[in-house]
Amino acid sequence: MYPNWEPFISNGLLMAIIAIPHVFVSHFAIGGGLYLVLAEIWAKRKNDNQHLEYVKKHSRFFALTTLVYGAVTGVGIWVTIGLIHPNGTKWLINNYVWAWATEWVFFFIEIAAALIYYYGWKKLKSSTHIAVGWIYFISAWMSLVIINGILTFMLTPAEWVTTGNFWDGFLNPTYLPSTLFRTCIAIIVAGLFATLSVAKEKNVELKIRVMRRNGAFILIPLLLSIPIGIWYYNAHPQAVLDGFTPGSAASIAFQVMLFASGILFLLTLLSNIIFPRHSGYVSAGVLMMCGLLAMGGFEWSREAIRKPFVIQGFLYSNNLLASEVPSLPATEPLMVTYSTGDRGRDLYLSGCRSCHTISGYKSLDDKLAGLDEEFIANIIPRLHLFQGRMAPFPGNDDDAIALAGYLKTIAGPDPLTTHASLTETQKADIVFQRRCGGCHTMTGFRPLADTFEGIDAEETEEIILVLEDLTEEMPPFTGTDEELKLLIAYLTGGVK
Amino acid sequence: MIIQNIISVIAQTGPSMSIPGPYWLFTVLHWLILTLHLLAMNFLMGGVLLMIMAKNSPYRKLLFFENIKVFPTVMAATITLGVAPLLFLQVIYGEFFYSASIISGWQWLLIIPVLLVVYYLFYTASIKKSLSDSGRIKLLLISLTGLVFVSFTITMISDLASKPYLWAELYQSSPSGWSLNPSWGQTIFRWIHIMSGALAVAGIIIQLYVLYFDKVKGNRELLFFGGRVFLMGVLSAATAAVIYLLTLEPVVLRQFLHSPGLHVLTTAIVINIIIAFLVYKSSESLSPKPMVLTSAILAFVGVFLMVMTRHYLRLVFLEGKFDPAALQTSDDYSPLIMFLITFVIGLVALFWMLKKYFGSPEKA
Numbered sequence: 127m128y129p130n131w132e133p134f135i136s137n138g139l140l141m142a143i144i145a146i147p148h149v150f151v152s153h154f155a156i157g158g159g160l161y162l163v164l165a166e167i168w169a170k171r172k173n174d175n176q177h178l179e180y181v182k183k184h185s186r187f188f189a190l191t192t193l194v195y196g197a198v199t200g201v202g203i204w205v206t207i208g209l210i211h212p213n214g215t216k217w218l219i220n221n222y223v224w225a226w227a228t229e230w231v232f233f234f235i236e237i238a239a240a241l242i243y244y245y246g247w248k249k250l251k252s253s254t255h256i257a258v259g260w261i262y263f264i265s266a267w268m269s270l271v272i273i274n275g276i277l278t279f280m281l282t283p284a285e286w287v288t289t290g291n292f293w294d295g296f297l298n299p300t301y302l303p304s305t306l307f308r309t310c311i312a313i314i315v316a317g318l319f320a321t322l323s324v325a326k327e328k329n330v331e332l333k334i335r336v337m338r339r340n341g342a343f344i345l346i347p348l349l350l351s352i353p354i355g356i357w358y359y360n361a362h363p364q365a366v367l368d369g370f371t372p373g374s375a376a377s378i379a380f381q382v383m384l385f386a387s388g389i390l391f392l393l394t395l396l397s398n399i400i401f402p403r404h405s406g407y408v409s410a411g412v413l414m415m416c417g418l419l420a421m422g423g424f425e426w427s428r429e430a431i432r433k434p435f436v437i438q439g440f441l442y443s444n445n446l447l448a449s450e451v452p453s454l455p456a457t458e459p460l461m462v463t464y465s466t467g468d469r470g471r472d473l474y475l476s477g478c479r480s481c482h483t484i485s486g487y488k489s490l491d492d493k494l495a496g497l498d499e500e501f502i503a504n505i506i507p508r509l510h511l512f513q514g515r516m517a518p519f520p521g522n523d524d525d526a527i528a529l530a531g532y533l534k535t536i537a538g539p540d541p542l543t544t545h546a547s548l549t550e551t552q553k554a555d556i557v558f559q560r561r562c563g564g565c566h567t568m569t570g571f572r573p574l575a576d577t578f579e580g581i582d583a584e585e586t587e588e589i590i591l592v593l594e595d596l597t598e599e600m601p602p603f604t605g606t607d608e609e610l611k612l613l614i615a616y617l618t619g620g621v622k
Numbered sequence: 623m624i625i626q627n628i629i630s631v632i633a634q635t636g637p638s639m640s641i642p643g644p645y646w647l648f649t650v651l652h653w654l655i656l657t658l659h660l661l662a663m664n665f666l667m668g669g670v671l672l673m674i675m676a677k678n679s680p681y682r683k684l685l686f687f688e689n690i691k692v693f694p695t696v697m698a699a700t701i702t703l704g705v706a707p708l709l710f711l712q713v714i715y716g717e718f719f720y721s722a723s724i725i726s727g728w729q730w731l732l733i734i735p736v737l738l739v740v741y742y743l744f745y746t747a748s749i750k751k752s753l754s755d756s757g758r759i760k761l762l763l764i765s766l767t768g769l770v771f772v773s774f775t776i777t778m779i780s781d782l783a784s785k786p787y788l789w790a791e792l793y794q795s796s797p798s799g800w801s802l803n804p805s806w807g808q809t810i811f812r813w814i815h816i817m818s819g820a821l822a823v824a825g826i827i828i829q830l831y832v833l834y835f836d837k838v839k840g841n842r843e844l845l846f847f848g849g850r851v852f853l854m855g856v857l858s859a860a861t862a863a864v865i866y867l868l869t870l871e872p873v874v875l876r877q878f879l880h881s882p883g884l885h886v887l888t889t890a891i892v893i894n895i896i897i898a899f900l901v902y903k904s905s906e907s908l909s910p911k912p913m914v915l916t917s918a919i920l921a922f923v924g925v926f927l928m929v930m931t932r933h934y935l936r937l938v939f940l941e942g943k944f945d946p947a948a949l950q951t952s953d954d955y956s957p958l959i960m961f962l963i964t965f966v967i968g969l970v971a972l973f974w975m976l977k978k979y980f981g982s983p984e985k986a
Contacts, residue, residue, distance in 0.1 A: 128717070128720050128721050129724045129797070130724075131724045131727045131797070131798070132799075150755060192742045193698055194738065194742055195738065197698065197701055198737045198738045198741060199734065199738070201704075201734065201737070204708075205733070206731065207721075209724055209727050209799070212720035212721075212724065215712075215716075216716045217714060219709070219712050220641060220642065220716075221637065221642070221714060221715055222957075224642060224643070224957035224960060224961045226709055227651075227706065227709060228957075230706050231965050231967075231968040232964065232968070233705070234968060234972070235705075235968050235971050235972060237698050237699075237702050238972055238975060239971075241698060242975050242979050245695075246978075250977065250978060250979065254978050258978070261975065265968075265971070286637065287637065288636060290637040290638055291815075291954065292642070292957045293956070340710060361875065368801075386707065418795065464789065464796050465793075465794060465795045466793075471797075475797065530842050544837065551825060622955070
């Protein structure tokens with residue numbers, strides 16, 4: 127097994143910082159190719175030299191953005207996934223290396239065609255230049271067609287999980303709708319970048335024409351993406367869609383995507399179609415931000431609903447294989463090849479760090495604040511029961527104790543003792559959240575309201591003190607007397 | 623029989639970590655594309671180095687505009703050609719490569735923003751007409767610094783990947799990825815060898831300019847300069863290589879000298895001697911074209927052989943810990959066929975585009 131990298135920011139956030147701008151630009155690289163070649167054809171057919179000059183200028187902007195930023199950050203994604211999840215990356219590489227190699231060929235042609243197109247305005251005759259433009263677009267789109275097989279495989283690997291067959295995973299249920307959905311995104315993003323590059327055009331008549339054409343480039347695929355998006359959404363298995371629980375990161379990101387797309391539609395209508403003369407950098411910038419938000423929301427929600435898996439239904443984020451789950455709880459200690467010198471920290475790095483940080487994104491210090499070591503050790507083997515989709519713990523009982531020891535050291539201060547101004551209601555809520563809230567709510571997920579309805583404080587206390595006897599899934603209550611009182615008050619309806 | 627021993631085919635009964643093709647195929651593809659990557663990198667680094675070194679010489683003016691225009695394109699080629707070898711390397715040596723890169727995680731990750739800056743600087747130096755010559759040189763100097771960092775990082779991590787015995791301690795000292803390869807005193811000679819090789823290749827490329835680029839066509843002074851640069855580069859590379867080999871642990875060196883790597887290295891040395899002879903003769907010859915072209919082809923072969931030597935040295939380092947020939951292979955070759963078909967289509971498209979671009983001028 128590999129060393130576990132512990133950068134100062136969370137793995138997910140690091141990935142998002144590199145990946146979201148990259149996918150935005152890489153989609154521009156695809157749609158922008160189509161935009162350029164169509165714009166060139168239109169301009170030449172109408173002998174519109176002004177428009178042609180604009181297309182030439184745009185091609186430089188296009189080359190500088192996609193060839194440099196797009197290409198280098200693409201390598202950046204690859205570097206990052208190898209650092210944050212080498213085991214998952216190795217599974218992907220070993221199973222899909224030829225898909226990646228095929229995508230590399232298209233990428234190579236794409237780069238060569240982009241350079242020849244950019245440098246070839248004066249050197250190539252018109253038909254050859256347009257042909258190079260088509261070669262660029264087709265190879266760029268084909269690189270999407272290929273890489274999308276791997277991307278969608280990670281979320282919906284379908285029969286691959288049992289057969290291991292390349293095509294079962296590649297041509298998975300979400301492959302086709304996702305490819306079409308991303309094609310729409312690529313065209314939208316091309317329209318957004320083209321709107322930005324024409325924003326300072328001094329020739330008003332040309333600006334209005336190009337703005338309106340760019341508007342069509344944004345609005346038509348945006349409308350098309352609605353039915354395709356619904357098809358794409360429905361192609362996911364229910365187990366995946368269950369990740370859209372209210373308030374979850376996936377759900378919020380999905381709403382951001384919908385909201386930003388709606389705003390994008392309205393603003394494009396206003397700035398590109400109705401008032402193109404008055405559009406400038408500000409409006410183009412706002413459109414870009416909406417596009418980036420929509421795309422970020424889409425990518426984030428896609429990544430979030432895959433959790434706690436790296437490959438859905440096959441490999442968990444903590445490197446546990448789904449096929450190993452039936453043999454849990456483990457009897458042997460979890461093997462950690464590269465040690466920090468602290469067994470508890472090693473277990474944290476291999477079991478938790480893939481998704482969590484101590485005090486950053488998806489932090490643990492606040493969630494562990496005020497919990498005793500015994501309770502932490504008891505909930506670790508039950509993590510898979512948590513709401514919010516946690517991976518099962520792959521270690522044995524001793525590992526859970528060692529991990530709990532480490533987690534106790536990173537836990538934040540107990541708000542019950544550090545926040546003197548808290549009301550009894552607030553204190554009770556805190557206690558409920560940390561002692562029961564991982565797996566229960568009062569009225570939503572695994573609700574407790576009905577269970578405790580009509581039960582008085584004395585009976586509630588009796589129940590709380592024998593939780594472990596009720597079912598194996600419940601850990602014993604190990605809180606303080608004050609916590610016990612507050613919890614009883616909360617459960618018996620004193621506090622809701 | 624030998625092939626059967628090398629390829630251990632297993633039936634596909636579920637997801638597995640078996641490699642989807644024979645080990646030798648990944649190795650040959652790795653060698654081939656890495657050679658192309660190194661040649662592009664050599665052109666870039668050697669070219670920039672020359673532009674800076676030849677600051678006040680008459681050669682610079684001759685080279686300046688031809689070279690600077692192509693740097694962004696060569697940079698694109700260097701990056702793109704660097705991706706595939708890294709991919710094939712990960713299939714076979716992923717365990718080693720990932721571990722080493724995690725140990726020096728931040729150094730490894732830093733190459734991305736550095737590459738981004740270098741790439742944009744090359745474009746600026748190439749297309750910004752208002753820049754003075756000295757301004758361009760300054761940009762190139764910064765780019766060179768970035769390239770030095772990237773190449774040194776890759777060399778250090780590649781070296782660390784073949785020394786698993788160093789990992790545990792390095793990781794323990796910094797799980798957050800701030801550890802650097804401690805054997806840099808040894809590895810720096812490997813890096814100097816690569817950089818000197820870049821200079822040598824740049825020398826050959828100058829000679830190719832003299833054959834094909836109008837502004838410098840037939841310039842004997844430049845032809846001589848290219849030859850001198852090659853000799854300087856190849857001698858430095860040879861010296862650095864000898865020092866590097868001598869700094870290896872005796873047991874590693876002994877094993878290497880008993881491996882196929884010795885034969886490959888010997889052939890590479892012979893080839894470089896032939897190139898040296900050809901570049902010397904070409905600067906005196908009235909028709910240098912055949913000699914320059916032969917040198918260029920032999921330079922490709924020379925770099926290819928150095929890549930092979932590197933491979934055999936890695937196997938020596940990993941002996942007893944890892945045998946790539948023992949990796950299990952899956953029996954589904956359909957994805958490989960998809961790649962090969964795409965590869966052929968890609969080559970045809972590339973050839974057609976290059977022919978149109980570099981062929982007889984078309985009326986735009």
